[in-house]
Amino acid sequence: MKLRIPDAVSRSISVTGRTSEPEKPELRRTREQNPESPVPIWVFDESGGPVDLRFVERREQVVASRRQRALFLVGTLGTLAFLLAAVGGYLLSPLADVDAVNVIGEAALSPQEIQTASGIQLGSPLIAVNEIEVERRLDALYSIEHASVLRRWDGVVEIRITERVPALVLSSGKHRLSVTADGVVVSDQPEDLLLREVRVASLESNGTIPKPGTRVRPSLVSLVGFASALPYDLAVRVTAITIDANDELILDVEGGVTVIVGRGNDVRDKLSAFRTMLGPQIDRSEGCLIDLRIPMSSVMRRKPYCDPPAPVEPPAPADLPSDELPATAPAT
Known part of the structure; x- marks a missing residue:
């Protein structure tokens, strides 16, 4: 919007729009000498309407401020783009x-x-x-x-x-597997002679022998965990470890005692019961079998009752004397 400032303002218009008396020369000189004077200066736009000069100056300030913000934004975006390009070039460079x-x-x-x-x-x-x-x-x-x-x-x-650190060697026939404490097969050709060997009735899992990197069947995992968790003071007293066809753990202990651990559940309770049964407070004279399958009710059998007695079959009637034959009901 183009504004024109008259060479001589013959009259002033108040804020209310009313016409006042022509401006006196001495008042004009006072305003020119003191720009902060509250007396408004009026200019005219293209339509000839009066506009306060302070509004015009404020409008110009707003336009200049917007222009500065736009230039700052463009400069900031350009700087960021340059930095990103420099960082990307560095990351993709041989440096x-x-x-x-x-x-x-x-x-x-x-x-x-x-x-x-x-x-x-x-x-x-x-x-x-x-x-x-x-x-x-x-x-x-x-x-x-x-x-x-x-x-x-x-x-x-x-x-x-x-x-992976192998804990045991599982052997069954010609197959030997070194496994970790959580049942992962490390090697199917173990060479570490210091690992304890566990004889297993069968190593097959779903009809195949586990390969390195796979686990043995779940029923063996818990038993391997129990066998590898034996403390040193108990492990040195174990002469052989076996897992039978029912997937029950059996330990041969020094002195000719056999310990039936059973499945791999209740590991902590069974270890505690095992330690107690091998402690000095237990008389193991003539002992031959310790059953830990129920750890809170561990049982020790002594000779000659190491094995449960075989069931006695009743004799056939032909082998009985005539006076001991069972009476038959009379025919009716």
Whole structure:
């Protein structure tokens, strides 16, 4: 909107729009010398209507402020775009690629095999290494219990390995499996001669022998957990461990005593009862069998009653004397 300021204001219009007397020259000079004077200065727009000059100045200030904000916003967005482009260029440049993969922790697999299984390629962008995905790939390996991956911005990826530790060797015929305490098969050709061997009536699970990385059948998992949880002071007194065809755990203890543990439930109570039955307060003279299947009511059998007596079959009638033959009812 174009405004024109007359060379000489012959009259002033009050705020109420009424016409006042022509402005006196001395009042004009006073206002020009003192711009803060409350007396309004009027200008005229294109339509010829009066407009207070202060409104015009305020409008110009608002327009200038909006222009400054727009310039600031454009400058800020441009700076952010430049920074993002610079950061993206750095992350995708050879300055931020994978220079080395460090494997920390002992494992059955070599560092090169672990790097291959992780899928990390030397020279690939470091930002492209998905730590969670790499950990998932490594945890799927049968010999690794847990893997943690850390990206370092100096171009190094650290892989920390926690290897599965076998606790027992399960043997059945020609099959031998080293398993962890939770029943995961580590190897089907165990070479560690220091592991305790457990004789099992059958290792089959759904008709097949478990492969490395899989678990034995659930009924064996709890028994393996019990056998591996034996404290040292009790384990040294166990001479042999067997799992029979009914999936019940049987321990041979020094002194010729057989301990029937049964299934792998109530592990804590059975261990406590086992410790009590082998303690000095129990007289085990002539003892041959300890039954822990009900841990709160453990039973010890002594010779010659180690085995329950075989049921006695009644003799056949032909073997009985005539006076001992059962009487028959008279025919009617």
